[in-house]
Each structure stands twice: as C-alpha cells, then as structure tokens.
Ligand SMILES: Nc1ncnc2c1ncn2[C@@H]1O[C@H](COP(=O)(O)OP(=O)(O)O)[C@@H](O)[C@H]1O
C-alpha cells in the first residue's frame with residue numbers, strides 16, 4: 001500500500017484564552033489517501049475548522065504529527081509552509097474570500113503571483129480554470145458583480161489554478177442556497193472523479209452524503225469514521241432541483 | 253512576486269482611497285515643494301552674489317592709507333597721505349605672488365560732452381588697473397605706456413557715462429571735458445552692473461594716473477606722489493594671507509615703521525565679504541534643512557499612519573494572500589512598495605508644485621531663480637527614503653501576521 005496523502009498522529013491544538021486553555025483538538029489520528037472525497041462532520045465547536053486549518057498549514061499544531069505525502073509538515077518554517085499552501089493545497093472558504101474590486105481572472109491568478117509565474121502565463125492558466133468552472137464569460141467581472149454560487153466557483157478555480165494535490169473546503173456551501181450548494185458539490189465531485197483529493201467540512205448531513213467517506217468529530221476527537229456505500233450524485237440532484245423550479249415557476 | 257506586480261497592486265490600493273491617498277501625500281507634497289522653491293530662490297540669489305564677487309575678484313586686495321589721529325580722534329582709513337604711487341609699483345616688482353598692482357587716484361567732477369553733461373567719478377590709474385579690477389575694453393583701446401609718460405588727455409568711459417553723454421552714438425574719438433579739461437575718448441569699458449553694495453560700477457571714467465594728478469586734480473610735481481588706494485590682484489593659487497603678509501612687510505620697510513609701531517596703511521580683501529556670505533548661506537542651508545526635515549517628517553508620519561490603517565483594514569486580504577502562498581516577505585514588499593509609491597507620487601507632485609511656484613515667484617517678484625537637477629534628485633531620493641523608513645514598520649507588522657489569525661480577523 002502506498003503512502004497516504006494525509007497522515008495525522010495524535011494531532012492536538014489548544015488555544016490560550018485569557019486565564020485558561022481551550023483544547024480544540026485532543027489527539028486526532030487519521031489517514032486519507034489520494035483520490036478520496038472526505039466530509040468532516042460534527043457539531044459546531046467540535047474542532048472541524050481547527051483540523052482543516054492544520055491540514056492546510058494555515059496554523060501549527062500544539063502537539064502530534066502531520067505528514068503530507070509522507071513529508072513531515074510540523075516544524076517547518078513559515079516560508080516552507082507558504083510554499084506548501086501555494087503549490088500543493090487549494091483552499092475553498094465559506095465566505096469565498098475573493099479580493100474585492102479585482103476581476104475574477106486576477107483573483108484566480110493570485111496563487112500564481114506567488115509562485116513566480118509570468119503575467120501572460122498567469123492569465124492563460126486563469127482563463128483555462130475559469131472555463132472549467134463554467135464562467136468563461138465572466139473573467140472581467142468583479143466579485144460584487146457575481147452571484148454567491150459564481151463567486152464560490154471562482155474561488156474553486158483559484159484553488160485549482162496551481163495544480164494542487166489536495167482541495168480543502170471549509171463549509172463551502174454554508175453561504176449558499178440548496179440549489180447552488182448542489183451545483184458547487186457537483187463541481188467538487190467532478191474534480192474528485194478526475195482524481196483530485198477533496199476534504200470538506202460541513203455540519204449538514206445533506207452535504208456529507210455527497211462524500212465517499214465521513215469522519216465525525218466531537219469535542220476535538222474523532223468519534224466515527226465510515227465509508228459511504230453509494231454517495232449521492234450532486235449533478236443529478238442539481239438537475240432535479242432545477243427542473244422542479246421550472247415547474248414551480250410555470251405554475252399559474 | 254516581482255516588483256512590477258507589487259507596484260500595480262499598490263497603485264490599485266491607492267486608487268481605491270483616492271482622497272485619503274491625496275491627503276496623506278499632502279505633507280510630502282508641501283515639504284518637497286517648499287524645499288524645491290527655497291533652493292531655487294536661495295541658489296538664484298546665491299549665484300547672483302557669487303557672480304558679483306567673481307566680477308570684483310576674490311583675489312583682490314585693496315591697499316589704503318592708514319587712519320590718522322587728530323586730537324585723539326581717529327579719522328578712519330584713508331585719511332592720511334601715506335601711500336605713494338611708488339609703493340604700488342614696488343609691490344608689483346617685489347612681491348612675487350602679486351599679479352597686478354595698480355595705484356589709483358580718485359576724483360569726482362562734472363563731465364561735459366556729446367549731447368549732455370554728467371557728474372561722475374574718475375580714476376587715474378596705471379595700466380595694471382584693468383587687470384587688477386577685471387576691466388575689459390569694449391570698444392577702442394586701453395592706455396599705453398606713452399599715455400602715462402606724457403600725461404595724455406585720453407579717457408575710457410564706463411557704460412553708464414557713455415550712454416548718458418552719447419546715447420547710442422559711438423563715443424570713441426569724441427572729445428569730452430572733465431572738470432573743463434578736454435579729453436579724447438579712446439575707448440569704452442564693458443558693462444559690470446551693480447556692485448555688492450548696490451553701486452553702479454559702470455558710472456566711471458578711467459584716465460592715466462599721471463593725467464589725473466597733473467592736469468585734473470592739480471597736484472604739482474615735486475611733492476610726494478600720493479595715491480588714494482592701490483588695487484592689488486594676487487595670482488591664482490597663491491595664498492591670500494601669505495601675499496598679504498608679504499605686502500605688509502614690504503610696506504613697513506618702505507615706510508620705516510618700527511616693530512612696536514602700528515601700520516600706517518590698511519589692507520582689505522573680499523574674502524571677508526565672501527566668508528560672511530558663506531556664513532549666511534550656511535544659516536540659510538540649515539534653515540532649509542530644518543523646514544525640509546520637519547515637513548518631511550510630518551509627511552512621513554502621515555504615511556506611516558495611513559499604512560497602519562491600511563494594514564488593519566486589509567488584514568483579511570493579507571490572510572487570504574498568505575493562504576494562497578504569499579510569504580512574509582511578499583507581504584512586506586507589497587506594503588513597502590505601497591508606502592514608497594505613496595511617498596514618491598507625493599514627491600513628484602511636490603516637485604511639480606515646487607518648480608511651478610519657483611517660476612511664478614521668479615516672474616512675479618523678479619527674483620533670480622535657479623532650478624537645478626540636484627534638488628529634484630534629492631527630493632525624489634528623500635521621498636523614497638521616507639516611504640521606506642515610515643513604511644517599514646507597518647509593512648513588517650503586516651508580514652508578521654499569522655495566516656489563520658489574519659484570515660479570521662473581523
Ligand atoms: N483562535 C481561537 N482562540 C480561541 N479559541 C478558539 C480559536 N479558534 C477556535 N477556538 C475554539 O476551539 C474550538 C473548536 O473550534 P472550531 O475548530 O472552529 O470548531 P468548528 O469548526 O467545528 O465549529 C471551539 O471551542 C472554539 O471556541
């Protein structure tokens with residue numbers, strides 16, 4: 001068996017808050033292989049985001065180990081972590097986090113700016129990614145001129161632009177309606193079908209049902225980790241919802 | 253990330269808050285404009301003064317008779333008749349550092365000639381006078397040895413005299429009367445303009461010293477051939493103080509002055525004037541530096557303030573940039589470039605304002621203006637330095653944010 005893409009061993013994170021410490025993660029050991037589609041579930045405050053931020057090298061653990069494709073990440077310097085975020089990981093946030101007053105294309109090209117890719121090449125690759133998420137004609141629109149779903153798709157294009165090995169999405173559908181959520185999930189499923197590893201945080205069962213594996217957190221610990229027999233197809237559901245809406249609107 | 257991309261990001265950020273950026277630049281704009289204007293006006297005045305001093309000659313020593321004492325009251329330099337024409341020639345002969353030594357007699361009087369009359373100053377001079385006082389013959393010719401030997405009634409007119417007597421017609425060859433004595437005008441002198449004291453240096457007539465003594469001032473032969481002053485020019489590269497000491501020594505010998513006795517003559521040179529000018533321009537420079545540093549400091553603090561605000565406002569942006577791979581130094585560069593851009597644009601606007609207000613002052617007040625490339629280069633350099641200095645702290649603060657904390661910042 002090959003090396004898992006992600007290995008965590010007794011990963012812990014505590015925050016000093018005033019006089020006492022908050023134990024956000026209390027020893028999480030998981031392995032995630034390349035090509036998986038994992039949903040991290042659990043009630044609010046159970047440590048899901050903390051876990052994701054550690055996987056994404058946005059934060060450093062206070063205990064335990066994290067290996068990305070077999071390489072130890074814990075203990076690396078900030079520049080090395082920046083390089084990992086830049087080249088190997090793509091982030092999708094609940095609040096999209098696009099730069100305001102900046103075109104969709106420039107937003108998508110942002111990671112390339114920090115990997116020293118020349119201007120024309122940046123533009124070429126950003127244009128290609130924009131087309132992949134189905135927004136080829138919106139390249140020069142600013143975030144304020146795009147709908148929530150479109151903004152999230154631009155954010156996914158940005159996550160993909162530097163050909164990462166892993167997509168991390170923290171509540172990517174949290175700010176979207178059901179229809180748009182399904183469309184975004186369909187996009188993630190499609191990427192996973194093409195071989196991309198996706199780890200997604202959600203507290204909604206409906207969303208977790210699109211994943212192939214569900215890891216459930218409670219109080220900073222993994223309490224359940226199971227495979228989903230037959231994940232739902234988001235694209236099919238999205239089409240159904242769209243059809244229902246058409247019928248709804250056609251009704252007098 | 254390259255610098256060009258940083259500049260583009262900086263310009264966009266500054267454009268978003270146009271008014272704020274403009275107000276921030278104001279301190280630098282005013283500081284730089286003030287510096288440019290003050291340097292332009294100051295160095296204009298400076299170079300005018302320098303021209304005048306150069307016209308007079310910084311290596312000129314004026315030798316005058318000493319002061320006399322009359323009933324215990326000292327009468328001031330030049331009040332005694334202790335200086336002779338021969339003293340002047342001896343200095344020329346015996347002091348090697350002397351390039352030209354010209355004994356001079358001074359007189360004033362009414363001049364009639366051409367179409368009018370004019371009251372002016374005339375000098376009886378030896379031929380060395382032209383060299384000593386940097387007079388150039390504009391038209392006609394200067395004196396010859398024969399003119400001196402024969403007390404020839406020939407004269408050279410200063411520009412002011414020539415114009416007042418003859419207007420536009422050529423005075424060379426014309427006859428004028430100085431104190432009723434007829435003279436032939438053999439030449440005119442090149443214009444010199446005002447002296448340091450504001451006198452018209454061209455309101456003058458030059459004639460041979462013998463002519464002045466024998467025919468105009470009416471000092472008879474046989475008496476000591478006293479003179480009012482001797483103009484002495486020191487050779488380039490010779491030490492003024494040393495030359496002065498040698499002249500003093502020579503004169504004390506010639507006048508048989510005992511070691512304990514005071515000089516019966518006075519030596520003056522323009523280096524005193526020059527050093528006074530240097531002193532005042534040094535003070536001017538200090539004042540300028542003070543004004544410049546205060547306004548640039550204020551401008552710099554303004555930039556620092558706005559950059560701190562900007563870093564706080566854009567904490568989430570910084571977090572996002574870090575999340576997609578920006579390193580600390582990328583963020584540092586970005587905010588530093590933004591601060592420098594802000595300062596440089598302010599500097600350039602300040603230069604534009606400074607140059608135009610200098611030109612306006614020159615036109616309106618009629619002052620001489622001197623705009624050089626140095627103050628402009630200095631202003632650009634200074635603005636950039638201010639951007640770096642005052643931008644560094646906010647930029648470093650931004651670069652040290654932790655990605656997750658910046659991203660979560662509300
Ligand atoms: N920066 C922080 N400072 C202090 N406590 C924090 C911080 N971030 C998260 N926590 C705490 O850690 C626990 C886990 O938080 P989080 O991982 O965000 O949970 P979830 O994403 O599952 O809702 C919570 O109790 C939360 O209050």
Ligand SMILES: [Mg+2]
Pocket residue numbers: 048049050
């Ligand atoms: Mg969360």
